Amino acid sequence: MLFSSNRAWRLFMILVLLGLGWIQSQKPVQAQAINACAISYTIVGQWQGGFQGDIVIRNNGTSSINNWTLTWNFNNQVISQLWGGSYSQTGNAVSVSNQAWNGTIASNASVQLGFIASWATSNPTPSNFQLNGLACNGGTLPTATNVVPTATRTPAPTATSVVPTATRTPAPTGWNPPSNLVTPLNEVWQHVESTYGNLYGFRNYGWDQVIAGNGSINYCVRWDSDAPVSAALRDQIHAALARQFKKWMDAMLDNGQGSNGWPYTNVNVKVVGWAVRDRSTLQWSDNSVDIYVNNIAENAPQCAPPCGRFFNQDGDYSDCPGGIDHHYDMSLWLTKGMAGGAGGDWGQRVGSEYFVNALNSENIHIFLHEVGHTFGLDDFYDWNPTGINGFLMKAGSASQITEFDKWMLRDFWRHLKSRYGY
Numbered sequence: 001m002l003f004s005s006n007r008a009w010r011l012f013m014i015l016v017l018l019g020l021g022w023i024q025s026q027k028p029v030q031a032q033a034i035n036a037c038a039i040s041y042t043i044v045g046q047w048q049g050g051f052q053g054d055i056v057i058r059n060n061g062t063s064s065i066n067n068w069t070l071t072w073n074f075n076n077q078v079i080s081q082l083w084g085g086s087y088s089q090t091g092n093a094v095s096v097s098n099q100a101w102n103g104t105i106a107s108n109a110s111v112q113l114g115f116i117a118s119w120a121t122s123n124p125t126p127s128n129f130q131l132n133g134l135a136c137n138g139g140t141l142p143t144a145t146n147v148v149p150t151a152t153r154t155p156a157p158t159a160t161s162v163v164p165t166a167t168r169t170p171a172p173t174g175w176n177p178p179s180n181l182v183t184p185l186n187e188v189w190q191h192v193e194s195t196y197g198n199l200y201g202f203r204n205y206g207w208d209q210v211i212a213g214n215g216s217i218n219y220c221v222r223w224d225s226d227a228p229v230s231a232a233l234r235d236q237i238h239a240a241l242a243r244q245f246k247k248w249m250d251a252m253l254d255n256g257q258g259s260n261g262w263p264y265t266n267v268n269v270k271v272v273g274w275a276v277r278d279r280s281t282l283q284w285s286d287n288s289v290d291i292y293v294n295n296i297a298e299n300a301p302q303c304a305p306p307c308g309r310f311f312n313q314d315g316d317y318s319d320c321p322g323g324i325d326h327h328y329d330m331s332l333w334l335t336k337g338m339a340g341g342a343g344g345d346w347g348q349r350v351g352s353e354y355f356v357n358a359l360n361s362e363n364i365h366i367f368l369h370e371v372g373h374t375f376g377l378d379d380f381y382d383w384n385p386t387g388i389n390g391f392l393m394k395a396g397s398a399s400q401i402t403e404f405d406k407w408m409l410r411d412f413w414r415h416l417k418s419r420y421g422y
Contacts, residue, residue, distance in 0.1 A: 036061030037136040039070075039129045050118045050399075051077075052366075054339040057131065058110040065105040065131070069097045070113075072126045077119045081361075083353035084113035084337055094126075099353070101227050102337070114339030114351060116365070175260045175414055177407050184385030184404070185411050192378060192412075200416075204313050204345040206375035207413060209329040210249075211420050212315060215264040217245065220273040220292075220303035220328035223281065225336035225352040231284035233356070234274070240359045241332055242269040247363070248371050251406040252413065260414050261422040272328055275301035290326055300335065303328055310346045330374065343370025363400040368392065372405065376412050 040056040059065050070085070074092045085096040102111045129136045177185060193199060209217060219241060223229060229237075245267070252262040273290040276282055282291060292303045305311040307320035309329045317327045330347035338351035348370035358364045369392055373379075377393050384390075390397035392405045 037065070037131045039131075039136050041125060041129075043123070046123060049120075050116065051123055052340070053115050053117060055113040055115075056110050057105060057113075057136075059105040059107055062107055064107060067098060067103050068105060068111075068132055069095060070129065070131055070136075071095045071133075072129045074117075074126050075122070075124050077117045077123065077126070079115050079117045081354075081358065082113065082115040083339075083351050083357050084111065087115075101225070112337040112339060114354060175410075177411075180387060181404065181407050184388045185407055187385045188378075188380075188408055189411060189415065191380070191383075192376075195378070200419075202345075204310065205412075205416070206330075206345070206371070207416055207420075209309060209345075210264070210267055212309070213329060215266070216268040216270065217330065218270050218272045218328045219347070220275060220308070220331045221271055222301055222303070222331050222333040223274060223276045223352070224300040224334060226278070226281060227336065227352065229274075229282050229284075231286070234271075234282070234284065234289075236359050237332075237334075237355070238271045240355070240364065241271065244364050244367055245269045245371060247368065247401055248375065248409065251401060251409050260410060261417055262410075262413060263422070271332075272326055273303045273307070275303045277301050290322065300333065303331065341366040341370045343373035345374060348374065365399050368401060372401075372409070375409060376416075377405070377408055 036059065038058045038060055040054075040058070042054040042056075043051050046052075055070070057068070057070060072094055074089075074094060076092065079087060079089055079094065082096065084102065085098055087094060087096045089095075096113060098111070105111055196202075206217075221237065246269070249264070249267040253265065271289060273292060274282060275292040275295060277294055277296070279291065279293045290303070290307075292301065295302050295304065297305075304320065307317060307322075307327045308331075309315075309327065312320075312327075315324075317324045320327055331349075332347060332355075333349035334352035334355055335349060336352050338349070338354070341348065341350040343349070348367055350364075350366050350370065355364065355367065358367075372393050380394050384394075388404055391402050391408075392398045392400070393408065398405075
């Protein structure tokens with residue numbers, strides 16, 4: 001009887017220990033980590049053989065995530081450019097680690113990544129997202145869309161444009177597009193006339209700004225980021241901005257027979273100001289540009305409105321410190337963590353990391369796209385002009401300005417040039 005009792009007791013203890021082991025093995029440590037983060041995956045724009053993607057990492061946990069690494073598996077897609085992190089790709093396996101400025105994801109906060117990639121036969125949503133080695137599928141599951149952000153275009157009140165009397169050297173005149181482009185160009189302009197609310201009355205297109213500046217454009221940089229900017233980086237941003245803007249202006253001259261009276265062989269681009277939240281972000285002490293500190297609009301730093309053409313389209317900069325020489329025509333709005341972009345008469349907005357990482361690129365694709373909007377060019381998401389299958393102003397269809405883009409630009413000038421006496 002004693003033996004039987006001891007045996008029963010041993011069996012009982014074994015079951016208890018096994019039970020404790022089972023309970024211990026079921027402790028939801030990993031489950032908490034899994035549900036503590038969520039990934040949102042979006043196809044911002046897609047074209048034949050390529051696309052722009054956006055990834056948001058959200059921390060749904062109660063404590064901060066520090067020094068993160070996000071991994072996932074593609075299906076034959078290959079990244080060519082990424083902003084918001086440092087990436088590597090081996091086959092289909094992608095790994096992205098934080099940069100110095102976004103290494104901490106606070107509770108209920110998020111970070112955003114953007115990238116350009118290629119695809120071959122299809123472009124499926126990637127799988128197996130993991131954050132710091134743990135599956136990340138709490139909250140929002142990965143999604144994919146084909147919605148491309150539309151350009152922001154907010155017409156300001158009409159103002160009279162004064163044509164400068166400075167000496168110009170007109171290019172040869174003429175309008176003779178290739179025969180296969182005549183019909184699609186006419187279709188585009190008919191579309192513009194039917195969809196723009198004040199097409200001919202609006203007076204702050206890029207054209208108006210270049211003419212008012214007698215062949216020059218002044219920029220303000222809205223540095224919507226806490227990343228430091230050295231004097232060298234400041235100058236590199238200026239150089240890249242000027243080089244990319246020049247691509248559109250050169251398009252007015254390279255069709256071999258003049259561009260219908262376009263008066264400038266070169267448009268000078270100058271950065272006259274920087275706007276920041278904290279002066280210490282700008283790591284230079286010279287006075288080469290005006291600096292505006294903590295002047296916040298649209299939740300971002302802004303150069304002084306009395307100096308901005310968007311706010312003073314009559315050309316009166318009498319309230320601008322320093323006068324007209326310190327005015328700015330457009331803003332280059334560089335926003336931390338932004339994917340995609342926006343553009344209009346006020347300037348262009350893209351991700352600060354994207355622009356900085358692309359400083360030496362031949363074509364800063366998203367920025368070029370947004371400059372097209374500044375000069376009035378439209379996107380077409382629901383139709384294609386006859387014989388035209390994809391062009392830059394249909395976001396993401398090309399990595400550079402196409403011939404059809406150039407002819408659309410020249411055609412816009414052709415229809416507006418009479419307002420400047422051409």
